[in-house]
Amino acid sequence: MADVETIAHDVLVIGAGGAGLRAAIAAAGRGVSVGMVCKSLLGKAHTVMAEGGIAAALGNVDDRDSWKVHFADTMRGGQYLNNWRMAELHAKEAPDRVRELEAWGALFDRTRDGRILQRNFGGHKYPRLAHVGDRTGLEMIRTLQDHGIHAGIDVHMECTVITLLKDGDRVAGALVYDRERGRFHVFRAKAVVLATGGIGRAYRITSNSWEYTGDGHALAYRAGAVLQDMEFVQFHPTGMVWPPSVRGILVTEGVRGEGGVLKNRDGRRFMFDDVPENYRNQTATDPDEGWRYTQGDKSARRPPELLTRDHVARCIVREVREGRGSPHGGVYLDIAWIRERLPNAADHIRKKLPSMYHQFKQLADIDITREPMEVGPTTHYIMGGIRVDGDSQMSTVPGLFAAGECAAGLHGANRLGGNSLSDLLVFGKRAGDHAADFASQHGAVTVDPCAVDAAARWALEPFARTDGEGPFAIQHALQETMQDLVGIVRREEEMQRALVALGALQARAARVAVDGNREYNPGWHTALDLHNLLTVAEAITRSAIDRRESRGGHFRDDHPAKDPAAGGYNTVVRRGPDGAMQLAREAIPPVPAELRAVLTEMG
Amino acid sequence: MGETQSSATFRVWRGDATGGGFCDYRTAVAPGMVVLDAIHQIQAEQANDLAVRWNCKAGKCGSCSAEVAGKPRLMCMTRLSELALEAPVTVEPMRAFPLVKDLVTDVSWNFRAKRTITPFTPRRPDAPDGTWRMQQADVDRVQEFRKCIECFLCQDVCHVLREHHLEEQFIGPRHFVYTAALEMHPLDVADRVPALKRSNGIGFCNITKCCTKVCPESITITDNAIIPLKERVVDEFYDPVGRLVKLFSRRQRP
Numbered sequence A: 001m002a003d004v005e006t007i008a009h010d011v012l013v014i015g016a017g018g019a020g021l022r023a024a025i026a027a028a029g030r031g032v033s034v035g036m037v038c039k040s041l042l043g044k045a046h047t048v049m050a051e052g053g054i055a056a057a058l059g060n061v062d063d064r065d066s067w068k069v070h071f072a073d074t075m076r077g078g079q080y081l082n083n084w085r086m087a088e089l090h091a092k093e094a095p096d097r098v099r100e101l102e103a104w105g106a107l108f109d110r111t112r113d114g115r116i117l118q119r120n121f122g123g124h125k126y127p128r129l130a131h132v133g134d135r136t137g138l139e140m141i142r143t144l145q146d147h148g149i150h151a152g153i154d155v156h157m158e159c160t161v162i163t164l165l166k167d168g169d170r171v172a173g174a175l176v177y178d179r180e181r182g183r184f185h186v187f188r189a190k191a192v193v194l195a196t197g198g199i200g201r202a203y204r205i206t207s208n209s210w211e212y213t214g215d216g217h218a219l220a221y222r223a224g225a226v227l228q229d230m231e232f233v234q235f236h237p238t239g240m241v242w243p244p245s246v247r248g249i250l251v252t253e254g255v256r257g258e259g260g261v262l263k264n265r266d267g268r269r270f271m272f273d274d275v276p277e278n279y280r281n282q283t284a285t286d287p288d289e290g291w292r293y294t295q296g297d298k299s300a301r302r303p304p305e306l307l308t309r310d311h312v313a314r315c316i317v318r319e320v321r322e323g324r325g326s327p328h329g330g331v332y333l334d335i336a337w338i339r340e341r342l343p344n345a346a347d348h349i350r351k352k353l354p355s356m357y358h359q360f361k362q363l364a365d366i367d368i369t370r371e372p373m374e375v376g377p378t379t380h381y382i383m384g385g386i387r388v389d390g391d392s393q394m395s396t397v398p399g400l401f402a403a404g405e406c407a408a409g410l411h412g413a414n415r416l417g418g419n420s421l422s423d424l425l426v427f428g429k430r431a432g433d434h435a436a437d438f439a440s441q442h443g444a445v446t447v448d449p450c451a452v453d454a455a456a457r458w459a460l461e462p463f464a465r466t467d468g469e470g471p472f473a474i475q476h477a478l479q480e481t482m483q484d485l486v487g488i489v490r491r492e493e494e495m496q497r498a499l500v501a502l503g504a505l506q507a508r509a510a511r512v513a514v515d516g517n518r519e520y521n522p523g524w525h526t527a528l529d530l531h532n533l534l535t536v537a538e539a540i541t542r543s544a545i546d547r548r549e550s551r552g553g554h555f556r557d558d559h560p561a562k563d564p565a566a567g568g569y570n571t572v573v574r575r576g577p578d579g580a581m582q583l584a585r586e587a588i589p590p591v592p593a594e595l596r597a598v599l600t601e602m603g
Numbered sequence B: 001m002g003e004t005q006s007s008a009t010f011r012v013w014r015g016d017a018t019g020g021g022f023c024d025y026r027t028a029v030a031p032g033m034v035v036l037d038a039i040h041q042i043q044a045e046q047a048n049d050l051a052v053r054w055n056c057k058a059g060k061c062g063s064c065s066a067e068v069a070g071k072p073r074l075m076c077m078t079r080l081s082e083l084a085l086e087a088p089v090t091v092e093p094m095r096a097f098p099l100v101k102d103l104v105t106d107v108s109w110n111f112r113a114k115r116t117i118t119p120f121t122p123r124r125p126d127a128p129d130g131t132w133r134m135q136q137a138d139v140d141r142v143q144e145f146r147k148c149i150e151c152f153l154c155q156d157v158c159h160v161l162r163e164h165h166l167e168e169q170f171i172g173p174r175h176f177v178y179t180a181a182l183e184m185h186p187l188d189v190a191d192r193v194p195a196l197k198r199s200n201g202i203g204f205c206n207i208t209k210c211c212t213k214v215c216p217e218s219i220t221i222t223d224n225a226i227i228p229l230k231e232r233v234v235d236e237f238y239d240p241v242g243r244l245v246k247l248f249s250r251r252q253r254p
């Protein structure tokens, strides 16, 4: 196409959250030319939302911590479906990545002796999360951004990828449109790093921003790459449910850590009703013991509200489904009750949970020191993604790399809090380094003008349709389908219905029509994103149907137990020669003896 | 649905660099809604191509800046219940920046301005393993500035930019906050004071405090960032000896 300009780089990074920025900085550091396209403005990516911290075995607070403990914790959390090589590299390299952030200007909270302070978090044996109050994500992205703008990276803001381009088997770049003018641009590159984040927008209730439409997953899939573990989606148990405008926004685990309790419509603490057998002797038997635990009594056991995220989320779903929910379809999270126990409870709550206090006050008119919050599960994170080599982060397509949430492997069946930010840093850097090396070691690529032409024509088709449906209604229907049929509690029959519904939605999306012109047109952008959402929704559904057991983030009502045999494989999907999605089970390579020894040693 | 109770009119700016005007949209309002919800609803139901920038919908990314009922605000943190809904609510783009389309402005100047500021330059590590020691109190001093979400609302209201368009000579309150964060960073050893006086134009600020009033992160921009920086400029340029002593002691810190 004559009107499409071509921009050439050695390495093209797609996405500018933590992983994309870290990859671009790494690649630029190896002296190759680097371009970075991002869907939003620089520094706005979803990484800003992370609150908890960055998991790294620095051992500053408890010197018993080491990479071995972190490795074992990560594998246990992931129920051993993890790519063990990634779990090993992550545990070994995270401390250096955190120290490097400090060298670039990040300011973490400190220990008494002036080192980086670390906090406790679910699933981590020792205090391990480097943090800055409750805004660690902002600190991390701003540090990377402010460092990255001096690293010689060409940044192209508000650009979205339509398709990856290939030269034979190799990746050769991407066709992109800019939001501002709606013009197309070809980025030719010898290596491409995908760092596009997650898929939360496939669900109605999510903590994710609009950008999270599974772009990297879908682009890679269509370019021939393999996706794995797509059935594993993490639902955070406590998101806001009311008012509608804030539905899905996270309510930090810290509320429960400070003594907040979950209650149903009848005021019953339902979490006491369903404590899994294997957690029974670690869980408080009555409210008093639970309260003492939250106040630091080492002889008390944790209240049932602090059981694993997946279990708490399922209990909430059960209460709502059985008609015991709150008026807006959630349950109550009550921290105000602690005034029965503490003299100046209101001040205490405001001091311990400042951002939560502010969030509910400002957005819901609720004073959490006096009234309970309404909460319900929210789609938070996808463990599955693009299958990559553990060392290089290269996908099954030569020259195509992936890092961060859009890549699979590190987290297995469930991710521990805090392991996400460290994932972005460790594997962002690795992907950037290896992409730069790949670009240096391989010759030039050419872009096929016919492929560019075809993709550009496809992207413009919605403008030409006069009788099609608008994109927002289709997106909404897709979100309802996934929320209702492939959500937290899954059943074969419902998921089969979802597959049929997704087929119908694909047909509707193929006829989507948009008004207006190409300049900054959200209707058009949504129409294009729909195809990615539909691809990931299908991958999640097919993978979830195939895994007939419950493990980590994947819970089957019709197969509620864990099946030991299913612990030996990853579910993978790829695009078949006929364009249909093909599913397979791939055996996990055996854990090498030295890592096995670590797992045994750490219990 | 009781029509009068449950709907409101939004007078939304529509147009691009070549021109435009306000369009009225009537849309349903529900309890708890924020302005961004109303805009999204109008977009989904009446104007699919209405341009608006947003990401987090939680006041954390600084994307959804606009002027609501004449005030610079984050649309996602402005609840309809705070506004008078009897009359149309105007929603317009930030006026200090060139318009792209509808509610979206071209804020790229801010990114260029930031690049002109000397980046973080740490002193040599304190420990042989390449790490530093800092006290919590020293860290706390700069955290206020590091809360900035780069919404650029302060830039939007500053008359030096909004009315006088001195973008080439003045970096604006956001970047004074950024400079203050670097200058007061416990590890930083670079000197940005000459640049503040010359290319960054701190002298143009006449302490109107308009920027502080609109900051959604409640950063006390004028008192805590700009005035101390102005004092450094005075020290360095009008009290060179004192400044030398200070500079020397700063570099000597362990």
Ligand code: SF4
Pocket (backbone or CB within 6 Å): B157, B158, B159, B160, B172, B173, B204, B205, B206, B207, B208, B209, B210, B211, B212, B222, B226
């Ligand atoms: S105080 Fe200074 S920087 Fe802030 S708005 Fe007024 S003139 Fe601008």
Ligand code: SF4
Pocket (backbone or CB within 6 Å): B062, B147, B148, B149, B150, B151, B152, B153, B154, B155, B173, B174, B177, B214, B215, B216, B217, B218, B219, B221
């Ligand atoms: S200083 Fe405040 S108003 Fe200015 S950009 Fe930062 S957050 Fe926005």
Ligand code: FES
Pocket (backbone or CB within 6 Å): B053, B054, B055, B056, B057, B058, B059, B060, B061, B062, B063, B064, B065, B074, B075, B076, B077
């Ligand atoms: S959308 Fe992020 S601040 Fe409003």
